[in-house]
Amino acid sequence: MVKTIQVxxxxxxxxxxxxxxxxxxxxxxxxxxxxxxxxxxxSGMAITALLSFRLCWGMIGSHTAQFRQFxxxxxxxxxxxxxxxxxxxxxxTAALSVFALLGVLVWMIATGVCAxxxxxxxGPLAHWLxxxxxxxxxxxxxxWHAFTFNVMIGLVSLHLAAxxxxxxxxxxxxxxxxxHGKQQVTPALTDQYAQQTAHDHNHFYWRLSISVVIAxxxxxxxxxxxxxxxxxxxxxxxxVPASTQAW
Amino acid sequence: MLLxxxxxxxxxxxxxxxxxxxxxxxxxxxxxAYTFIGWNTNKIKAQLDNPDSFSKEEVIxxxxxxxxxxxxxxxxxxxxxxxxxxxxxxxxLKSEFFEKPEEAKKVALQFNLEAxxxxxxxxxxxxxxxxxxxxxxxxxxxxxxxxxxxxxxx
Numbered sequence: 001m002v003k004t005i006q007v008x009x010x011x012x013x014x015x016x017x018x019x020x021x022x023x024x025x026x027x028x029x030x031x032x033x034x035x036x037x038x039x040x041x042x043s044g045m046a047i048t049a050l051l052s053f054r055l056c057w058g059m060i061g062s063h064t065a066q067f068r069q070f071x072x073x074x075x076x077x078x079x080x081x082x083x084x085x086x087x088x089x090x091x092x093t094a095a096l097s098v099f100a101l102l103g104v105l106v107w108m109i110a111t112g113v114c115a116x117x118x119x120x121x122x123g124p125l126a127h128w129l130x131x132x133x134x135x136x137x138x139x140x141x142x143x144w145h146a147f148t149f150n151v152m153i154g155l156v157s158l159h160l161a162a163x164x165x166x167x168x169x170x171x172x173x174x175x176x177x178x179x180h181g182k183q184q185v186t187p188a189l190t191d192q193y194a195q196q197t198a199h200d201h202n203h204f205y206w207r208l209s210i211s212v213v214i215a216x217x218x219x220x221x222x223x224x225x226x227x228x229x230x231x232x233x234x235x236x237x238x239x240v241p242a243s244t245q246a247w
Numbered sequence: 248m249l250l251x252x253x254x255x256x257x258x259x260x261x262x263x264x265x266x267x268x269x270x271x272x273x274x275x276x277x278x279x280a281y282t283f284i285g286w287n288t289n290k291i292k293a294q295l296d297n298p299d300s301f302s303k304e305e306v307i308x309x310x311x312x313x314x315x316x317x318x319x320x321x322x323x324x325x326x327x328x329x330x331x332x333x334x335x336x337x338x339x340l341k342s343e344f345f346e347k348p349e350e351a352k353k354v355a356l357q358f359n360l361e362a363x364x365x366x367x368x369x370x371x372x373x374x375x376x377x378x379x380x381x382x383x384x385x386x387x388x389x390x391x392x393x394x395x396x397x398x399x400x401x
Contacts, residue, residue, distance in 0.1 A: 033382055038296070118285065119388045120292050120381075136399075143398035229296070 003190045007088055007183040009062040009200070011208060015054050016178055019105075022046040023156075030121075037121050044123075045223050048109050052218040054102065056211035062204075063197045064089035072096050088185055088193045097159055104152050111148065113222055114141035124225045270326070274334030277324040280316050287312045288385065295378055303372040310369035313384075317362035322355060339397040347394075354391040361387040 008016075022043045029039035058067040069089065076092040079085040090098055116126040116138045129138045167173045177183045185193065220227055268276075287309040294301045330340045344351045361384040368380045 033386060036378075036382070037385075117389070118392070120288060120385045139399045146398055 002184040003187055004182050004184050005088065005190055005193055006181050007064055007177055008181040009065065010181070011053070011057055011061065011211075012065050013178060013181055015050050015057070018050050019047065022050060040121060041124075041223075041226060044109065044112050045219055045226065047105060048113075048222055049215050049219040051102070051105055051109060053211050053215035056214050057207075060207045060211065062200045069196075070095040070098070072099065086189060088183070088189055088196075094162070097155070097162065101152075101155050101159065104148060104155055108145065108148055108152060109222075111141040111145040114138055115145045116142055124223045127225070270329050270332045271334055273324045273326055273329050274332050274338045274340075276334075277321065277329075277338075278334045278336070280319070280321060280324070284313050284316050287316075288381075288388075291377075291381060295374075295381060298374070301374065306372075306377065307366075307369045310366040314362045314366040317359045325351075339399075341395045341397055344395045351395060354387070354394060358384075358387045358391065 025035070025039055026043040026047065029035050029037050029043060057065050063069055070092075072092055072095045076085060077096075080092040085092060113123040113125045114129055114137065115123045116130070123138075123141070126138045126141075129135070129141075163174055167175075290309045291306055294306060325340070325344065327345065329338065330342045330344060332338055361380070365377075365380045365384045368376045371377075
């Protein structure tokens with residue numbers, strides 16, 4: 001007999017699908033002319049917020065979200081390869097994928113905020129770097145940002161390929177669980193899982209609020225030039241006032 | 248001093264036949280031109296991003312400046328050997344520029360076309376159209392960067 005349990009909580013599911021949307025907007029805004037490339041900045045902000053939230057939630061979130069719970073261990077990986085691994089949440093190989101994707105996205109944000117396409121798109125720290133450090137740092141960041149895009153596409157493809165493999169070969173469609181959060185498991189695992197998640201409801205909203213606030217602060221600080229341009233008029237230093245335009 | 252002058256004149260004589268002077272000068276003029284173009288695209292972008300600051304006259308001035316730079320014969324600054332060397336800084340022109348002359352010509356002419364088109368639209372003051380054509384213009388910059396500009400300093 002199988003039992004249905006809650007495996008992914010609401011914040012994790014929102015994070016996952018939010019990331020899907022934000023990355024899609026990011027790629028479309030930079031690779032095509034369908035939408036203004038200003039959207040690359042907005043989606044970058046969204047990804048920064050989502051990522052910083054996920055990093056917090058990985059430390060103080062629900063059981064299946066916690067990094068220390070699915071931290072890749074050699075013993076678990078070996079068991080996985082021998083088809084002996086049993087558990088709820090990220091499997092050992094999935095865990096590798098999660099850490100790789102999170103790492104690459106952090107790197108994309110880190111280089112993206114420093115990048116400058118020298119045409120019409122500047123990361124929020126690009127001007128600061130050019131003024132106070134060196135323009136070559138910004139150029140280097142742009143090059144890394146462009147290169148890491150390929151790595152990211154590779155990892156996302158691998159992620160999708162794994163989902164397809166599970167659905168078609170192992171007859172286990174993982175997508176619905178990421179939509180409604182539920183998964184069917186054996187009774188033995190259910191008991192074990194119930195113990196592990198016993199504390200998931202403790203201070204849930206407190207932990208959620210703390211994570212959201214930290215994510216918001218990181219995003220607003222990193223993108224403060226963008227935020228300022230919303231709050232006040234954008235810096236108009238480049239624009240010559242009409243009165244001095246005569247010459 | 249005399250030797251230098253003679254050599255200089257001889258060099259200029261040779262260079263003038265094919266291009267706009269010594270390699271460093273070509274690169275320097277090039278970098279100057281694109282920096283100037285960049286200043287003007289930045290002005291336009293700042294105004295499009297913040298509609299309150301939009302000034303028709305200023306956009307026209309910037310658009311005309313870009314078109315003038317585009318029509319100034321920038322091709323003369325891409326003489327053979329100018330994929331290596333230093334102007335204000337090291338050039339980032341890829342050698343592919345000389346290996347694929349047809350493609351290089353295509354992206355170069357595309358920029359001229361878009362710059363002239365943009366100047367026409369700027370004159371109308373129609374913000375929606377200006378925005379659309381500005382996207383086309385910056386796209387022409389990007390397509391050349393993607394094909395012929397090193398991602399980072401060589």
